[in-house]
Amino acid sequence: MKSPHVAAFFLAVPLLFSAGCASPHRYAYMPPPPPQPPYSSVPPLIEQASREGFRIGSDAGLRDAYRGAGYQPRRDRAFHDTPGYDPAFGPYGPYRDAFRNAYLQGYDRGFYRR
Structure with a gap:
């Protein structure tokens, strides 16, 4: 006479192994x-x-x-001439x-x- 626990064990083992295989999700390794x-x-x-x-x-x-000349930053010649530009660094527009x-x-x- 077989024990009911042994029969249950033999029925449960295949279910455990097939449960992991039946997953519809597939995972692929993605590198960071x-x-x-x-x-x-x-x-x-x-710079x-x-x-x-x-x-x-x-x-x-x-x-x-x-000098007490007042706040006039755009009137200075250097603001318009943008000195220090070197063409070796790149285009003038971004420098300006x-x-x-x-x-x-x-x-x-x-x-x-300040």
Whole structure:
């Protein structure tokens, strides 16, 4: 006479092994994405423009504040001429825009002595 537990065991074993195989989901190994480039990498053109624009703008702002000329950052010749451009770094348009933005920030800091 067979034990009812033995019969149940032999019926349950095939169900356990087939349950994992009957899954409709297929999983594939996906490698992790490549690392992102550092966000602090600034092109040399923009770095040069920002450095020069801020330096020249802060000097001009300090000069205008000392003379009592009033806040006039866009009247300075350097704002329009954007000195320090080197064609070896790249196109002029991005340099001009970065220079003028940094110039205005520098002028503000120099004029208000912040």
